[in-house]
Amino acid sequence: MAGDDSKVVVIGGGAVGTACAYYLARAGDEVTLVERSGLGAEASGANLGLLLVSDKPPGPLFELSLESARLYGNLAAELDYQVQYERSGSLLVYTSPDAMAGAEARAADLRSRGLEAEVLGRAETRRLEPALHPGVAGSLWCNLDGTIYPFALCHGYARAALRHGARVLTHTAATALEAEGGRVTAVVTDRGRIRTEAVVLAAGAWSPALAATVGVRLPIEPSRGQMLVTEPVPPMVRHVIMGHEPYVRQSPYGQLLIGSIPERVGFNKATEVPVLAEFAAGAIGLMPCLGGVPVIRSWAGLRPRAEDQVPIIGEAPGVRGLFVAAGHFRNGMGQAPATGAAIAELIRGRPGYPWLEAFDPGRFA
Numbered sequence: 001m002a003g004d005d006s007k008v009v010v011i012g013g014g015a016v017g018t019a020c021a022y023y024l025a026r027a028g029d030e031v032t033l034v035e036r037s038g039l040g041a042e043a044s045g046a047n048l049g050l051l052l053v054s055d056k057p058p059g060p061l062f063e064l065s066l067e068s069a070r071l072y073g074n075l076a077a078e079l080d081y082q083v084q085y086e087r088s089g090s091l092l093v094y095t096s097p098d099a100m101a102g103a104e105a106r107a108a109d110l111r112s113r114g115l116e117a118e119v120l121g122r123a124e125t126r127r128l129e130p131a132l133h134p135g136v137a138g139s140l141w142c143n144l145d146g147t148i149y150p151f152a153l154c155h156g157y158a159r160a161a162l163r164h165g166a167r168v169l170t171h172t173a174a175t176a177l178e179a180e181g182g183r184v185t186a187v188v189t190d191r192g193r194i195r196t197e198a199v200v201l202a203a204g205a206w207s208p209a210l211a212a213t214v215g216v217r218l219p220i221e222p223s224r225g226q227m228l229v230t231e232p233v234p235p236m237v238r239h240v241i242m243g244h245e246p247y248v249r250q251s252p253y254g255q256l257l258i259g260s261i262p263e264r265v266g267f268n269k270a271t272e273v274p275v276l277a278e279f280a281a282g283a284i285g286l287m288p289c290l291g292g293v294p295v296i297r298s299w300a301g302l303r304p305r306a307e308d309q310v311p312i313i314g315e316a317p318g319v320r321g322l323f324v325a326a327g328h329f330r331n332g333m334g335q336a337p338a339t340g341a342a343i344a345e346l347i348r349g350r351p352g353y354p355w356l357e358a359f360d361p362g363r364f365a
């Protein structure tokens with residue numbers, strides 16, 4: 001029952017909301033997480049699970065992803081849950097010699113930021129990934145990118161939060177926020193009202209509607225992504241393959257996951273044959289052996305895309321105690337851990353991350 005008080009209420013049981021609930025509960029806060037459906041029901045259960053650091057330019061987005069990669073390093077042991085984090089490394093694949101012109105400079109830039117990176121020729125690239133087209137020109141290898149099993153991440157965070165005393169209320173929808181004197185006071189749900197001192201709004205693409213109930217404008221819109229999934233096949237993709245869309249990833253169970261480009265179609269989660277056919281053709285162009293692999297499923301999810309494509313993390317202007325953790329667009333899995341850790345610090349009044357300022361919700365005021 002949702003009727004009790006709670007010092008903090010987190011709205012949304014995706015990767016971002018569960019991470020926030022975990023880091024808050026671990027720090028000793030009294031936390032209730034409300035999720036209108038099941039954990040990972042939306043974008044966090046519909047994605048490829050790629051954790052990309054090396055594609056970020058120097059600056060706050062890189063720092064947010066880098067700190068998340070650091071937190072991922074020990075996460076399975078910390079949560080005592082098999083989140084299937086693998087730091088597989090990535091290959092940024094170049095399909096023509098001309099495209100490789102800037103590769104050495106890019107590798108040097110990544111090394112200057114503390115990552116391991118190396119430019120590889122065609123033979124070495126194909127030795128690492130034999131399924132790639134024989135005509136690829138080469139690649140840029142980087143050590144820090146990796147993968148996760150998205151559902152396991154949400155469940156791992158939520159279970160660990162429970163162990164630290166959090167309440168997790170699934171199938172409980174927040175319908176409105178309440179504020180008095182410029183301060184958040186309650187979350188109204190379809191199972192009762194929860195009085196609270198702080199709210200973390202982590203409802204992904206659905207965050208703006210809830211923020212609007214206390215007069216806060218959040219410029220986040222849904223960005224559809226479609227995915228194709230194949231039958232399990234023997235291991236054929238070992239690294240995160242970058243530089244070519246759609247992405248192709250192999251899950252630990254052998255299925256190949258193929259996706260995804262951003263589409264602006266509102267809250268429409270349909271999959272469409274022409275888009276999926278284009279994905280299939282693109283994937284086969286990069287890895288010809290995929291041509292014979294049966295497709296068994298497709299789905300679509302809605303990424304939360306902030307107007308400026310930068311996550312929104314911090315206290316909302318005008319409503320004290322309302323913290324936003326949303327708008328991670330294409331990088332929510334790769335940035336959830338540091339977002340959760342940062343929100344926990346903010347709510348405890350000890351913001352320790354210098355890069356957090358860049359994500360301040362006040363930038364839209």
Ligand SMILES: Cc1cc2nc3c(=O)[nH]c(=O)nc-3n(C[C@H](O)[C@H](O)[C@H](O)COP(=O)(O)OP(=O)(O)OC[C@H]3O[C@@H](n4cnc5c(N)ncnc54)[C@H](O)[C@@H]3O)c2cc1C
Nearest residue numbers: 012014016036042044047050174204225301331332333334
């Ligand atoms: C096809 C696809 C591929 C992607 N690939 C990657 C990738 O490889 N790597 C990566 O880092 N990112 C990827 N992304 C993006 C990533 O999935 C998102 O950035 C991330 O999942 C956002 O997490 P979130 O918790 O903010 O939102 P969500 O996962 O959408 O979670 C929001 C939650 O809030 C709940 N909710 C909404 N309204 C309410 C309410 N009123 N009351 C209670 N609960 C509510 C929803 O049910 C949902 O569970 C991909 C996305 C898609 C769609």
